[in-house]
Amino acid sequence: xxxxxxxxxxxxxxxxxxxxxxxxxxxxxxxxxxxxxxxxxxxxxxxxxxxxxxxxxxxxxxxxxxxxxxxxxxxxxxxxxxxxxxxxxxxxxxxxxxxxxxxxxxxxxxxxxxxxxxxxxxxxxxxxxxxxxxxxxxxxxxxxxxxxxxxxxxxxxxxxxxxxxxxxxxxxxxxxxxxxxxxxxxxxxxxxxxxxxxxxxxxxxxxxxxxxxxxxxxxxxxxxxxxxxxxxxxxxxxxxxxxxxxxxxxxxxxxxxxxxxxxxxxxxxxxxxxxxxxxxxxxxxxxxxxxxxxxxxxxxxxxxxxxxxxxxxxxxxxxxxxxxxxxxxxxxxxxxxxxxxxxxxxxxxxxxxxxxxxxxxxxxxxxxxxxxxxxxxxxxxxxxxxxxxxxxxxxxxxxxxxxxxxxxxxxxxxxxxxxxxxxxxxxxxxxxxxxxxxxxxxxxxxxxxxxxx
Ligand code: PLP
Numbered sequence: 001x002x003x004x005x006x007x008x009x010x011x012x013x014x015x016x017x018x019x020x021x022x023x024x025x026x027x028x029x030x031x032x033x034x035x036x037x038x039x040x041x042x043x044x045x046x047x048x049x050x051x052x053x054x055x056x057x058x059x060x061x062x063x064x065x066x067x068x069x070x071x072x073x074x075x076x077x078x079x080x081x082x083x084x085x086x087x088x089x090x091x092x093x094x095x096x097x098x099x100x101x102x103x104x105x106x107x108x109x110x111x112x113x114x115x116x117x118x119x120x121x122x123x124x125x126x127x128x129x130x131x132x133x134x135x136x137x138x139x140x141x142x143x144x145x146x147x148x149x150x151x152x153x154x155x156x157x158x159x160x161x162x163x164x165x166x167x168x169x170x171x172x173x174x175x176x177x178x179x180x181x182x183x184x185x186x187x188x189x190x191x192x193x194x195x196x197x198x199x200x201x202x203x204x205x206x207x208x209x210x211x212x213x214x215x216x217x218x219x220x221x222x223x224x225x226x227x228x229x230x231x232x233x234x235x236x237x238x239x240x241x242x243x244x245x246x247x248x249x250x251x252x253x254x255x256x257x258x259x260x261x262x263x264x265x266x267x268x269x270x271x272x273x274x275x276x277x278x279x280x281x282x283x284x285x286x287x288x289x290x291x292x293x294x295x296x297x298x299x300x301x302x303x304x305x306x307x308x309x310x311x312x313x314x315x316x317x318x319x320x321x322x323x324x325x326x327x328x329x330x331x332x333x334x335x336x337x338x339x340x341x342x343x344x345x346x347x348x349x350x351x352x353x354x355x356x357x358x359x360x361x362x363x364x365x366x367x368x369x370x371x372x373x374x375x376x377x378x379x380x381x382x383x384x385x386x387x388x389x390x391x392x393x394x395x396x397x398x399x400x401x402x403x404x405x406x407x408x409x410x411x412x413x414x415x416x417x418x419x420x421x422x423x424x425x426x427x428x429x430x431x432x433x434x435x436x437x438x439x440x441x442x443x444x445x446x447x448x449x450x451x452x453x
Contacts, residue, residue: 016108027405038411043070046430046437048417057416059441061430064234064266064419065297068348069432074383075298075344082340088116091119091334094370098339104344106294109275111284116311118326119303119333123265124158126289126302128230131162131312133227133287134259134329140313146225147182150258152217154188157263158226158234163244166228169236184215186229190239192391196380197373198240199366201281221256226287231277234237234266237424238382238389246283259310265302268348269293270431272385273359280385286310296345301338354431358386364435368442369427375449377402388427394448399423406452413451414444 020034040048040056040246046069047055052255061067068075082098089096103117119131119391120126131149138146146327151157151166158164164173165180168188173179185210196205231246232240253260262285267277272292274280291302314325332338349355362385369381369388381393395401405421410418419426 003333007192016056019362034409038408041132045069045071046433050415054415056411056440057429057437057444058411059416059429059445060419061428062292062297062417063292064271064428065292066429067269067293068273068345068352068354069430072296072348073306074348075296075341078340078344079140079298079337082336086336088337090331092329094451095182095334096336096339098343099334101137102334102339102342102346105343106290107148107167109291109346110288110305111278113284113307113309114305115308117166117303117308119338120303120330121300121332121335121338122158122302123263123289123291124160124163124302125330126265126291126304127157127166127263128160128162129328130134130261130263130287130289130304131166131228133304133306134261136326136328137259137313138225140316143222145222146257148219148224149180149183149188150212150224150227151183152188153207154190154231154233154236155228155263156233157230158265162366182223184219186215186227188209188233188236188239189242189245192380195242195382197370198382198384199370200244200327200362200384201240201243203243208242208250209245209252212249212252216252216256216258221258224256224258226259227253227263228261228263230263231267231281231283232266232272232384232387234387234426234428235292236273237391237421237422238384238426239386240382240384241281246281250283250285253380261287261289263289265289265291266428267385268346269430270355270358271387273307273362274355279331285298294345295338295341296348298345299338299341300332301335301342353431358431361386361433361438362434365427366436368439372446372449374448377449377453386428386431386433390425390445392423392452400450406448409451410444414448416441416444416448418448 006324027028041051042049044386045282048058050057105116106117145188147164153168155168159181165183170184189205189208195202264276265328268290268393271282286307295301369383377392379393382389400422403420407418407420410416
């Protein structure tokens with residue numbers, strides 16, 4: 001263990017030696033991290049804190065999830081009270097009151113016609129659940145030949161086998177064999193020549209949805225179950241949908257009886273200034289996945305919001321009382337702590353008007369981000385909602401190096417958390433960020449850009 005690791009960790013807690021070795025960290029270069037760790041011990045509102053008490057500005061709402069800010073008292077208290085009252089209750093064949101309350105609250109926030117909510121524990125489970133529901137729906141509808149899924153290049157739908165199969169990020173796929181069979185992909189919607197330095201939805205690119213027609217022509221509609229896309233592709237580096245693109249996808253899906261799944265794991269709960277991206281872009285999917293912001297990241301939770309048509313298909317004509325309608329679920333679907341956290345979080349979003357605040361701050365964030373347009377390292381900036389991404393010029397022959405160095409320097413020297421995908425840096429601060437916070441984030445980022453130039 002390094003000296004730095006010793007300084008950052010409390011090695012006196014517990015009986016086992018607390019060094020850095022045993023934890024195999026996800027999506028992290030483990031060897032380098034363990035030589036030069038970035039450890040957080042506490043959080044409050046807009047900040048994380050290092051062990052020595054230094055605040056670290058949260059430029060990313062953790063991993064796009066702490067939308068209400070950190071350790072907010074009403075959420076903390078609701079979780080504490082729930083843990084003392086009902087720690088666990090199964091939701092297979094039994095349930096507890098808060099599951100129904102959360103489902104009612106979420107479906108009330110969803111677009112019209114989305115009337116049912118299924119719960120799981122993560123975005124990955126949500127994506128896989130939605131894909132399974134789509135398959136089963138078609139089978140129950142007498143169209144068992146509809147088994148293909150259409151994802152999109154540069155899409156991210158988590159790390160389950162379903163999610164990586166429809167996802168379009170090569171390193172997440174190439175190590176894992178053939179994945180699900182029968183998956184095809186739409187092209188991604190990014191074209192720097194046509195869209196550089198976009199604010200909101202780029203004007204160019206709606207026609208890319210028409211590639212779905214080509215895929216239908218190739219495979220025949222009778223083999224296709226669903227199209228799954230992120231309304232705004234987040235993890236790949238923030239690609240807002242071109243104007244009219246999602247509407248066009250919806251039309252083509254309707255024409256061919258294909259279900260449309262929006263993966264709103266990042267975009268739901270205010271990130272784009274609305275409860276859902278579906279609301280912002282005025283396009284209603286058949287299934288809508290969510291996670292992250294639903295509990296502001298406090299307790300793992302995800303889920304799928306589902307149209308009445310789909311739910312009704314599973315109910316059939318009644319059938320015997322003992323017949324289960326959905327052979328799918330997780331031990332922790334509707335976990336009491338997640339439900340308590342979700343209710344308190346949704347109350348906070350409503351009472352503090354955080355979606356509206358994000359909407360009002362969209363221009364502030366865009367202005368502050370685009371100020372950096374002329375920096376020599378910056379090749380593109382994309383902003384939408386309370387999100388901004390910067391493509392940095394890669395170090396010659398070593399893609400990803402500059403982005404990684406920027407993230408390390410941001411943490412150690414500028415006390416800020418930023419998110420990196422290769423040489424693209426993404427910002428998605430908690431929705432409580434005010435104008436001063438947003439300007440401060442990009443002031444710090446300017447210093448980081450200078451440092452890695
Ligand atoms: N779908 C989208 C659009 C995401 O952005 C993510 C995570 O960032 C996921 C799914 C996976 O969520 P989780 O990491 O909770 O499994």
